[in-house]
Amino acid sequence: MKETILKTLEQIEKDHHVKVLYACESGSRAWGVSSKDSDYDVRFIYVHPPDSYLSIDPVGIGKKRDVIELPVNVLLDVSGWELTKALKLFRKSNPPLFEWLGSNIVYYEAYSAIEEMKKMKQRLFSPSSCLYHYLNMANQNFGQILRGGQVTPKHYINVLRPVLAAKWIEQHHTFPPLELQTLLEQTVPEKEVKMEFERLLKQKIAGETLNTAMRFDLMNDFLTVEIARMESYAKKLQVNRPDPTRKLDLLFQNTLEEAWH
Known part of the structure; x- marks a missing residue:
């Protein structure tokens, strides 16, 4: 290719x-x-x-x-x-x-x-503008999940990735890496949450549909809390370049x- x-x-x-x-x-x-x-x-x-x-x-x-x-x-x-x-x-x-x-x-x-x-x-990296970009993306994609309808692993990944990118910016003050597994390993300390999202990534790579045995409540609660928390954090950021x-x-x-x- x-x-x-x-x-x-x-x-x-x-x-x-x-x-x-x-x-x-x-x-x-x-x-x-x-x-x-x-x-x-x-x-x-x-x-x-x-x-x-x-x-x-x-x-x-x-x-x-x-x-x-x-x-x-x-x-x-x-x-x-x-x-x-x-x-x-x-x-x-x-x-x-x-x-x-x-x-x-x-x-x-x-x-x-x-x-x-x-x-x-x-030197040109602006934590504030990048945070707002990722949080807007997360909110839009999460809204699609919460409105119901057919949800796939890709739908969740399209919320998870920007949320973890925002968490990386908060923790490291640098632009986040693209690799989702790296973001997951370094920004999610909660073991149960991490395990559910790792299952999700494996399903996406395998081209499978969502497993009904997954803890959607656990993932949804994590995403809801983190989006709200990061929005509050973003409002306090002031960086002069x-x-x-x-x-x-x-x-x-x-x-x-x-x-x-």
Whole structure:
């Protein structure tokens, strides 16, 4: 599959006249909970030629789109962000972008931009904005479970992962790792709760439906309490960060030179 992904990236470069800087896995495979029918969620960052940026309309305005998205099929979900879009989001401590940079499955990397961004990652990390992102995600996904209907292991994982990511931020003051098993082991001390969620992960990987013998009350109570507690914690956080714009400008300019000259 990696060969197919690399060929897809090469075709994107030809079709859109861009240079791909980085491509990684961002979904369940990066979380360590993929099943046999999981697709590949490929995310990438790219840069246009210099003359695309030397115009009165910046990239991202009007017809000058700052995203590339391929039609989703049963195996591949591929989309990417243009570099200036990515750097503006990086400046805001955007969690999805931070997750891309922390992915343990990297399909492609060229030039020095991504390495430089990784060096800056902790300095630009905003615990507050990341906490609100993960808690909003947890609340939305948990609401789907509480409203009833058919619930799968994936539904619970989509609540569990952001809750544990928020707990990691509280405990370690760093951006959380993507691997769900690592988050579970290091942020959930309650043995019974941890065992139930470990059963859940095994069912997801095996592609099974929810086991009716599972302690849903135990998992639901844990998620309810932790979401409320972390929301209270997030309101008290105040972190001042220096403005990184000049450094990001230089990173962008150096990448243009490196990629196209």
